[in-house]
Amino acid sequence: MNTSVKVGRIRLKNPVIAASGTFGVEYNELVDIESLGAVVAKTITLNAREGNPPPRLVETPAGMLNSIGLENAGLQDFINKKLPAYLKLKVPVIASISAETAGELMELAKRLDKTAVEGIELNLSCPNIRSGTLISQDPKATYEAVRQVKKATEKTVIAKLSPNVTDIRVFAKAAEEGGADAVSLINTFFAMAVDIEKRRPLLGNITGGLSGPPIKPIALKMVWDAFNEVDIPIIGIGGIMTYKDAMEFIICGATAIQVGTANFINPQVTVEIIDGIRQYMTRKNINSLKKLIGSLEVR
């Protein structure tokens, strides 16, 4: 049975990837990290960022909001500490980067180009200084950001799209035209929750991002839309809790999938999803996962 897939120049032994910000070497005691297709590291910026004030988390029906605010110790710390710790676990690592200026973005990509990361995921959900919106909400800025990063590195570049747009296809296309090797979608939905007794927001940052099972059907539709729009591989993300969820994404056109929030609920979920996919393939008598990608029957 062949569960391997290719995303750009990255060869994944299976399509299951841990999503940025939801996984870390700390899980090594609880799950066999080596068996994952890959891990996307927490988003880094050139310089350290302290992140948002607490509370940074709140639970919502079947889901959660977070407003971490990209807390990270910066590029150098990633290269010196985080990356070696992952590589020791023998798992392919995809770095995730974010920046407010094109200069910073180029610098990040250039320096990562010389490291052992397999690829770079571009987290576009960061403020765009020029237009005042997010890069991920401006097709031109998306195109430009991808192009800059592609210029600075030979590594596989994945553009991570935000769902906070009217038509995801426009953004998938912009990333493809900018030269992205793949797109991953989706990041979290802008959202908030309120304590009505105190009439105060439940997040220190007032607003945050919704993740988990509630976003899955919307994410699936966005993957399907993107699949019909672009030719580059798509990585499906959003509310994946089981192998069944993962298969829905693959059937709708995802070459690989990422698991985020579910890691918190069950740290072994990624390995269980890999097992589930294998069992599904056996049951369906399908020997190559590639045959299932985008295999949705719509007639």
Next chain:
Amino acid sequence: MNQLKIKISENIRVSGNYFRLKFRSEQLSKTARPGQFIELKVTDGLEPLLRKPLGIHRIISPNMVEVLYEVIGKGTEALSKRSPGEVLDVIGPLGNGFDLGSRVEGPGSRVLVAGGIGAAPLVFLAQKLRPLSAKPPEGTIDHRPSTLGRPLVLIGAKTKDALLCEKEFKDLGCNVSIVTEDGSKGHKGFVTDLLKKVLNTQYSILNTIYTCGPKSMLKAVAHISTKYRTPCQLLLEEYMACGVGVCLGCPIKVKTQYPCLAGRQAILNTQYQYKMVCKDGPVFRADEVIWE
């Protein structure tokens, strides 16, 4: 840290909204230290989605663990409805426990300050402190009066009905004092008033305060400990998702000191940084916490 399936042995109401959960786990009872916690998936479904952090209340026997919890929302409510025989998914032990120190203590050297449900994890601490404080080393004669050398426990609650763990602490040989806000039992007022009185009088040579309770109380205890120059360890709470330090969801502000030059003099400059309650805590020193 392990992910375990545990079978509920007992899950009963103690009083009011307080419940006791007992389960068998040799692994946890052997490895857990006071102040550590577990992350419990209270239902198998999606509601509530996240695991709930609960402190370890007692190790009852080499394989029996007890948690004492207050029903305050969806998760704890769902937990209170689970029955003996049912299986729960648990991750633990998590976090760093209290620093118990290493030497055999002098008289009255530990004060435990408990507010409300904050008494729960302090009982486990008292279990571990007892052999240190109450018994002199093997082969020496205990000259201390029988009441000295035992941890002093100050328990505070709104009313006498909300008082927790008095019997447990007494059974462990602690000296227990009670404070209620309405005066329905023990001293009337705040537990912090009694702490001040204690520090002013009988326990001048104390060496550590251990405390857990509502944030307002912890803040007041921290303030008092600074004023009396008494080392103090706080068990803090924050909303959690992963419980292991990967989501960066449970920060608290702590002081960081780094050397720098002021003119020609080297001084320690104080700034702050976020630390994660789950991984770097949940126990912090009172003098490092920055209160907002």
